Structure formats: structure tokens, C-alpha cells
Amino acid sequence: MRLVVAGAGMRGMIYARRAVLEGRATIVGLAEPRADVRESAAAEFGIDPSHVFADWRELAAVGRIGDAAVVATQDSMHTEPAIAFAELGYHLVLEKPMAPTEEESARIVEAAEKAGVMLAVCHVLRYTPYTRALKALVDSGRIGTIASIEHLEPVGWWHQAHSFVRGNWRNEAESSPMLLQKSCHDIDWLIHLMGQVPARVASFGSLLHFRPENKPEGAADNCLDCGVEAQCPYSAKRIYTGFLDAPDTRYWPLSVVTTDHTEAGVLAALRTSPYGACVYSGGNDVVDHQVVTMEWATGQTVSFTMTAFTAADKRKTRIFGTRGSVEGDGVRLRVHDFTTDTVEVIETETGEDGTAAGGHGGGDEMLLDAFVEAVRTGDRSLILTDARDSLASHQVVWAAERARKTAQVVAL
Numbered sequence: 001m002r003l004v005v006a007g008a009g010m011r012g013m014i015y016a017r018r019a020v021l022e023g024r025a026t027i028v029g030l031a032e033p034r035a036d037v038r039e040s041a042a043a044e045f046g047i048d049p050s051h052v053f054a055d056w057r058e059l060a061a062v063g064r065i066g067d068a069a070v071v072a073t074q075d076s077m078h079t080e081p082a083i084a085f086a087e088l089g090y091h092l093v094l095e096k097p098m099a100p101t102e103e104e105s106a107r108i109v110e111a112a113e114k115a116g117v118m119l120a121v122c123h124v125l126r127y128t129p130y131t132r133a134l135k136a137l138v139d140s141g142r143i144g145t146i147a148s149i150e151h152l153e154p155v156g157w158w159h160q161a162h163s164f165v166r167g168n169w170r171n172e173a174e175s176s177p178m179l180l181q182k183s184c185h186d187i188d189w190l191i192h193l194m195g196q197v198p199a200r201v202a203s204f205g206s207l208l209h210f211r212p213e214n215k216p217e218g219a220a221d222n223c224l225d226c227g228v229e230a231q232c233p234y235s236a237k238r239i240y241t242g243f244l245d246a247p248d249t250r251y252w253p254l255s256v257v258t259t260d261h262t263e264a265g266v267l268a269a270l271r272t273s274p275y276g277a278c279v280y281s282g283g284n285d286v287v288d289h290q291v292v293t294m295e296w297a298t299g300q301t302v303s304f305t306m307t308a309f310t311a312a313d314k315r316k317t318r319i320f321g322t323r324g325s326v327e328g329d330g331v332r333l334r335v336h337d338f339t340t341d342t343v344e345v346i347e348t349e350t351g352e353d354g355t356a357a358g359g360h361g362g363g364d365e366m367l368l369d370a371f372v373e374a375v376r377t378g379d380r381s382l383i384l385t386d387a388r389d390s391l392a393s394h395q396v397v398w399a400a401e402r403a404r405k406t407a408q409v410v411a412l
Contacts, residue, residue: 001372002066004029004090006056006081008041010252011095011122012072018368019070020045025372028066031056036259056081064088068375071095074168075175079104082119083111091118091375093368097184098390100176102398109387120371120383121390124363125189127370130330130350131363134317137326137333137346138193144323146194149302153186156312160288161234162253164308165210166274170284178286179203179404180397183306186315187292187400188385188393190302193319197392198294198302200411203404205290209308215280222276224267234279240266292400 003025005016012032019025027045031053032038042052053059056073060081069090071082079099086092092112098105098121112119125131138146155164164182169175179187191197220226223236230238241263243249250261258269270276277283288308295301314330327334333346350362374382385393396412403410 001025001068001375002028003068003070004031004051004059004066004085005041005070005072006031006059006085007070007072007074007095008032008034008037009072010256012070013041014364015070015072015093015122015368016041016045018365019372029053029059029062031059056084060084060088064090067091068093068371075181076100079108082108086111086115086117086119089115089117091371092120093371094119094121096122097176097180097397098394100180102395105391105394109391112387118371118374118380118383119387119390120367120374121385121387122364122367123185123188123192123385123390123393124367125185126192126363126384127366128330128348128350128363130328130333130348131189131192133346133348134319134326134328134333135193137335138319138321142324142337143319143321143326143335146300146319146321148300148320149190149193150318151186151190151302151304152316153183153304153306154310154313154315155182155306155308156310157233157308158239159253159312160308161210161236161239161279162256162275164286164288165234165279165284166236166277167256170286172286175286177397177401178288179205179290179292179306179401180394181286183290183292183304184394184397186304186306187397188390190294190304191393191396192384194296194300194302196296197396197412199297200295200409201292201396201399201403202409203290203292203400205287205306205404207285207287209288210279210284212280212282215278219278219280221278221281222271223278224270224276226278236270236276237267240270240275290404294396 003019005012005027016027027047029051030042030047033054069085070093071078072095073081075097082092082094098108163169169181175181216228218227223229229235240254240257243254244261257275258265290306292304317328319326324337331350332348335344370382374380399410399412
């Protein structure tokens with residue numbers, strides 16, 4: 001299988017590296033605007049220099065040189081490359097979210113359908129051993145009919161500061177709403193468990209803490225100059241120098257900040273990049289906590305909470321059925337059978353690290369494996385969400401955002 005990659009950031013490289021594992025695919029084309037990253041990725045994969053470009057448009061202009069394309073550009077830049085590569089006949093791996101707006105996402109779906117290509121939006125949580133075990137358990141009827149679900153996404157205090165206050169996803173107009181960029185994973189996952197989209201949705205949330213009026217007295221605009229930095233939980237100096245101690249955190253998130261993984265290199269990057277800025281500087285506007293409540297036509301309910309103010313931990317879920325209940329932490333399931341009043345703990349063989357750096361508990365790898373096999377065999381069923389499924393779950397997110405901004409219950 002021949003693969004082209006648009007966007008050689010963390011997500012694009014994860015999928016590219018997985019694709020070439022064990023010789024299943026080769027990377028034959030690359031587009032990446034950052035010269036150093038582009039050159040490094042091209043050398044790693046041995047790509048013909050005539051097929052290495054700064055802009056995805058140049059890569060598309062070459063014509064169809066591969067079987068599939070990974071579109072891992074920034075959120076606001078998904079639409080045009082996805083459509084262009086689909087029209088060229090490339091099957092698509094598209095990083096989530098599909099696009100910032102419903103209209104753009106619908107255009108991508110229509111382009112993929114018209115071209116007859118497969119479109120795998122990266123709903124990686126569906127692919128983990130944990131999810132497969134939980135979905136099989138629910139579908140077996142063992143806990144009866146689901147009455148309600150509680151689901152928590154603990155973003156983590158430093159992750160919020162890194163990605164959504166200082167990072168590329170801090171501004172809704174430049175990227176997308178927090179619920180779309182971070183939690184379309186979770187809304188899609190909950191729909192997957194329930195088997196269909198909800199009928200009504202409500203939502204509440206705000207940017208509560210990371211605001212200029214909460215800036216401590218004596219704080220500076222950059223953490224390196226700050227007189228109260230030592231007492232601040234969001235100290236960039238403490239967070240990023242602390243990441244030097246472990247290979248996983250040096251890979252992510254530290255590599256987003258700098259490739260010089262020495263204390264001097266980190267401090268130099270914090271001096272000149274947004275990652276050293278005070279979290280109360282006012283450069284961000286996405287929410288730092290949000291609740292979404294969904295109701296199905298059958299009367300079943302689901303509540304979802306996303307919050308920055310946690311450890312960077314695995315997602316937590318409680319499912320309440322008519323014959324039993326399940327509590328899950330992303331790795332293991334605790335099943336309570338009401339008939340026998342007994343509890344069974346199921347180990348799902350999912351890795352302990354459910355973060356992006358850890359491959360989302362195996363979801364990143366298993367999604368890419370399924371996609372490669374689907375392209376190789378033509379078996380579209382290996383991809384767990386088709387284009388319309390992905391659009392439908394995104395539409396729930398946009399409905400929730402409308403509900404939050406208008407203080408109304410929105411019907412789908």
C-alpha cells in the first residue's frame with residue numbers, strides 16, 4: 001500500500017509510522033510546512049525528494065501517486081485537502097474533528113461518496129480492546145437495557161494549559177470549539193455504545209478559570225519572569241522541565257515545544273514561544289469545563305463531563321442497566337450482576353496509558369491497522385465508522401454547542 005501524508009505533526013507521524021510497520025505500506029508523498037519537520041520525516045521514510053512539499057496543494061498537483069492519504073493538518077485546514085485527495089481517488093484517513101463546521105464536514109462526506117473512496121475519521125476510541133470488550137458486554141444483554149450512562153473525560157490540568165490555553169487549540173475561531181476538538185472522541189464513543197444518536201441534547205460550560213481577571217498579583221506575562229511562578233500549578237517552567245525525565249513525555253508534549261531536550265533548550269523555547277506564556281494572558285477562549293446531557297427517543301439518558309481540573313488520567317464510565325451495572329476506567333471493567341449480586345472484574349488487555357502519547361490505549365494503532373487492511377482487501381466493514389456515521393456524531397457535538405450558547409434543549 002502506498003500512502004501520502006499531509007501534515008507531519010504528532011498525529012500524522014503516528015499513523016505514518018504504524019502504516020510502514022512490518023512493511024505493510026510505504027510513504028510515497030509528504031506535505032509539511034515546517035522545513036525541519038518536513039526534512040526529518042522525508043529522511044525517516046526515504047521519500048523521493050520530488051514528492052516532498054511544503055504545501056498539500058503541491059502534493060495534490062502531482063496527481064494520484066498512492067492508494068491512500070492521511071490528512072492530519074490543523075483542524076481548520078482539513079476540508080480542502082480531504083476533498084482534493086478524495087477527488088484524486090485516494091482513500092482517506094482524516095484526523096478528528098472532520099472540520100470545524102457542519103457544512104464543511106458534509107462537503108467532505110459528499111466528496112468521498114462521489115469518488116467511492118473509504119473515509120476513516122480517527123474515532124480511535126472505538127478500536128481499543130477496552131471498547132470492544134465493553135461493547136460486546138453491553139450488546140450481549142448481560143446488564144439488561146441501558147437506562148443511563150455517566151462518562152467523564154479528565155483532560156488534566158497541565159494538558160489543558162498545554163493544548164487549550166497555550167497551544168494550537170486555544171482559540172475557537174482558529175481551530176474549533178473545545179467539545180469538537182477534544183471531545184468528539186467521547187460523544188462518538190457514547191453513541192457507539194448506545195447504538196444510535198440521541199433525540200435531544202442540552203449542555204452547559206464556560207471558560208471559568210483561565211481568564212485575565214484571575215491572574216495572581218505579581219504574575220508576569222512569561223513564566224520565566226514571574227515572581228509567583230513557584231506557587232502556580234500551571235507554571236510552564238515546572239511542567240516542561242519536568243517532562244525531561246521520561247521518554248514518553250519527551251515525545252509528547254515536550255516535542256511540541258522544542259526538539260532540544262535539555263533544560264537550557266526548554267527554557268530557551270519557553271522564552272520565545274506561546275508555551276511560556278502566562279495562562280491568564282487572555283489569548284484563549286475555549287471552555288475549560290463542559291457538561292453535555294443527552295436523551296434518546298426511548299427515554300435513556302447519558303451525561304458527559306469534560307473538565308480541565310483533574311489529573312491527566314483515563315476516562316471513567318459508569319453504565320446503569322436494568323439487570324446490572326458496569327464501571328470502567330479505560331483498562332478494566334467491573335460488572336455487577338443484580339440477579340446473583342456478584343461482581344466480576346474483566347481485564348481487557350488495553351494498555352494503562354490512554355493518552356495521545358500512549359496511542360489512546362491501542363486505538364491509534366488498531367484504527368490504522370483496520371484501515372490498511374480495508375484498503376488492501378476492499379472490506380469497508382473493517383472501518384468502524386463510515387463517512388455518514390462520523391458526520392452524525394459530529395452533528396450531536398454541534399447541537400450541544402448550540403444548546404450551550406442558547407441555553408436551550410436542542411432536538412436532533
